[in-house]
Amino acid sequence: MDASVIIKQKAKLAALDVEGVSHAFGPTKVLDNVSLSVPRGSFTVLLGPNGAGKSTLFALITRLYDNISGQIKLLGMDVRRNPSLALSRLGVVFQSRTLDLDLSLSQNLAYHASLQGIPHSKSKVLAEAALKRVGMENRSSEKVRNLSGGQSRRVEIARSMMHQPNLLLLDEPTAGLDVAARESVISIVRNLVKEENLGVLWATHLIDEIDPTDNIVVLHKGKVLFKGTVPELFSMTGKTDIGDAFRSMTGLSQLEAE
Amino acid sequence: MSTQAIGESANHIEQEIRKKAPTSHLGGYWTCFSGILWREVLRFLHQRERFFSALVRPLVWLFIFAAGFRNVLGVSIIPPYETYVLYETYITPGLIGMILLFNAMQSSLSMVYDRETGAMRTLLVSPFPRWFLLLSKLIGGVAVALLQVYVFLFIAYFWDIQPDGPALAIGLPMGDAFYGFEIPAPINGYITVLPALILSGLMLGALALFMSSVIRQLENFAGVMNFVIFPMFFASSALYPLWRIRESSPILYEICKFNPFSHAIELIRFAFHGRLDLTSLIVVTGCTIVFLGAAIYAYNPSKGLIAKRGGIGR
Numbered sequence: 001m002d003a004s005v006i007i008k009q010k011a012k013l014a015a016l017d018v019e020g021v022s023h024a025f026g027p028t029k030v031l032d033n034v035s036l037s038v039p040r041g042s043f044t045v046l047l048g049p050n051g052a053g054k055s056t057l058f059a060l061i062t063r064l065y066d067n068i069s070g071q072i073k074l075l076g077m078d079v080r081r082n083p084s085l086a087l088s089r090l091g092v093v094f095q096s097r098t099l100d101l102d103l104s105l106s107q108n109l110a111y112h113a114s115l116q117g118i119p120h121s122k123s124k125v126l127a128e129a130a131l132k133r134v135g136m137e138n139r140s141s142e143k144v145r146n147l148s149g150g151q152s153r154r155v156e157i158a159r160s161m162m163h164q165p166n167l168l169l170l171d172e173p174t175a176g177l178d179v180a181a182r183e184s185v186i187s188i189v190r191n192l193v194k195e196e197n198l199g200v201l202w203a204t205h206l207i208d209e210i211d212p213t214d215n216i217v218v219l220h221k222g223k224v225l226f227k228g229t230v231p232e233l234f235s236m237t238g239k240t241d242i243g244d245a246f247r248s249m250t251g252l253s254q255l256e257a258e
Numbered sequence: 259m260s261t262q263a264i265g266e267s268a269n270h271i272e273q274e275i276r277k278k279a280p281t282s283h284l285g286g287y288w289t290c291f292s293g294i295l296w297r298e299v300l301r302f303l304h305q306r307e308r309f310f311s312a313l314v315r316p317l318v319w320l321f322i323f324a325a326g327f328r329n330v331l332g333v334s335i336i337p338p339y340e341t342y343v344l345y346e347t348y349i350t351p352g353l354i355g356m357i358l359l360f361n362a363m364q365s366s367l368s369m370v371y372d373r374e375t376g377a378m379r380t381l382l383v384s385p386f387p388r389w390f391l392l393l394s395k396l397i398g399g400v401a402v403a404l405l406q407v408y409v410f411l412f413i414a415y416f417w418d419i420q421p422d423g424p425a426l427a428i429g430l431p432m433g434d435a436f437y438g439f440e441i442p443a444p445i446n447g448y449i450t451v452l453p454a455l456i457l458s459g460l461m462l463g464a465l466a467l468f469m470s471s472v473i474r475q476l477e478n479f480a481g482v483m484n485f486v487i488f489p490m491f492f493a494s495s496a497l498y499p500l501w502r503i504r505e506s507s508p509i510l511y512e513i514c515k516f517n518p519f520s521h522a523i524e525l526i527r528f529a530f531h532g533r534l535d536l537t538s539l540i541v542v543t544g545c546t547i548v549f550l551g552a553a554i555y556a557y558n559p560s561k562g563l564i565a566k567r568g569g570i571g572r
Binding site: 013062063064065066075076077080082083084085087088089090092094096097098100102103107110111112113114115116117118119120163 | 271272275276278279280281285286287289290292293294296297300301304305376377379380381382383384385386387559560
């Protein structure tokens with residue numbers, strides 16, 4: 001195969017492919033035959049109320065535990081058969097705060113770089129660049145304890161991007177943030193999608209975080225009720241508002257608030 | 259695009275990624291290990307209160323408890339001691355064990371709690387194999403414990419607690435001649451105790467790591483104190499020779515003998531005086547392997563207990 005064909009085909013390979021994944025803890029089925037795809041360079045919203053199965057899906061993709069049925073592939077690589085390779089292309093921002101409060105920003109980033117096997121000689125430059133991207137380059141020697149919620153989220157995004165992953169997972173990244181901080185976090189991630197051709201899977205229960213150009217996956221009680229673009233959502237449900245469309249699909253009066 | 263073409267390009271990409279993957283060369287493993295170790299030590303040094311309380315705890319026992327009990331508890335001559343020893347000297351290995359035990363429980367069981375749950379997940383999304391990550395974390399915990407132990411021993415030195423084993427000879431014997439050098443007491447004991455400290459630290463750390471994956475109910479550290487640390491510490495040879503326990507309760511004596519913590523302390527006690535207690539070495543090594551295996555199994559994504567339960571600390 002010549003190089004240009006490979007590059008073209010590589011572009012078509014999805015950052016994430018989930019096919020027919022079900023998962024249960026004891027008798028409770030948490031995920032029921034879930035399939036979804038996150039193309040490269042796309043912002044895909046995983047929309048669902050608390051308890052829809054979003055966190056379980058993330059635990060399976062990050063291999064906290066294995067999927068028992070179905071397949072999860074990163075850039076075509078099965079996470080069960082090729083865990084090391086798949087995880088090396090993955091960046092994650094967890095819902096809970098995961099930075100070391102007593103360490104400085106650059107120490108946190110250096111630790112994360114070493115977990116990705118990036119030697120200290122290279123990680124320093126990468127850390128500076130990553131902090132610059134989220135507008136935190138002037139605070140690299142400060143302790144995380146001094147940062148606001150929005151600032152530490154931005155540092156977590158910088159951290160997750162240090163090893164230049166192809167897929168970025170974010171689990172309710174704006175939970176507990178004020179409006180300004182939320183907007184800045186969202187715009188940073190949207191820029192990454194454009195500039196780095198990154199595939200993003202953004203789990204949320206907040207409808208106003210959705211942009212008309214996003215891909216949407218609606219997850220409810222462990223089942224995928226819809227996947228597609230916003231216009232497709234409207235034409236399927238006959239509504240002109242994402243909230244209305246969601247309510248008509250799930251029968252819920254509203255998404256659970258925090 | 260045909261299915262075959264997609265398959266081929268996927269293969270191509272896989273090869274490309276494999277070449278770049280940090281897990282493809284040993285240097286990556288070293289970077290990862292040293293990073294984990296560095297973080298554990300750095301975090302410990304930043305938590306001054308933890309360092310302080312970790313040091314005060316055994317010193318209170320040494321300076322106050324041991325002084326008070328010096329005349330109550332007579333210690334007869336038992337190996338490895340060749341003369342009557344002061345009670346302070348007897349309990350020092352037990353207090354070292356206490357430092358190791360507290361440290362293991364603190365660093366591993368903290369994973370159970372919410373604040374640390376995220377840190378554990380950050381560790382586990384690293385592309386390196388899970389057994390390697392867990393073992394690195396354990397060794398990091400042991401490194402922190404060693405710092406505490408040696409500072410404690412340094413202070414205890416001025417309380418006249420000093421190793422008195424035969425000089426440590428390093429070199430090659432050639433016929434009647436000996437090429438090398440000798441390390442005299444008391445420095446020799448601080449060197450010979452090191453392997454015993456590392457092994458015991460690993461055993462206790464692995465036990466705590468396993469517990470962190472099994473236990474859901476422990477709400478706070480007080481629970482760990484009551485149900486793990488105190489029983490393990492008091493039902494051992496840390497504070498009194500086991501023959502004294504046999505006098506009052508033969509059943510308790512059997513329990514103490516069964517307690518791996520007793521063996522860790524005896525291993526340290528003998529090593530501190532330049533001697534090897536083979537039984538203890540075998541028991542501690544065996545327990546380390548079993549506990550470590552159990553912990554790695556528990557954190558295995560497909561078989562482990564976390565997979566059955568659905569998350570850490572849930």
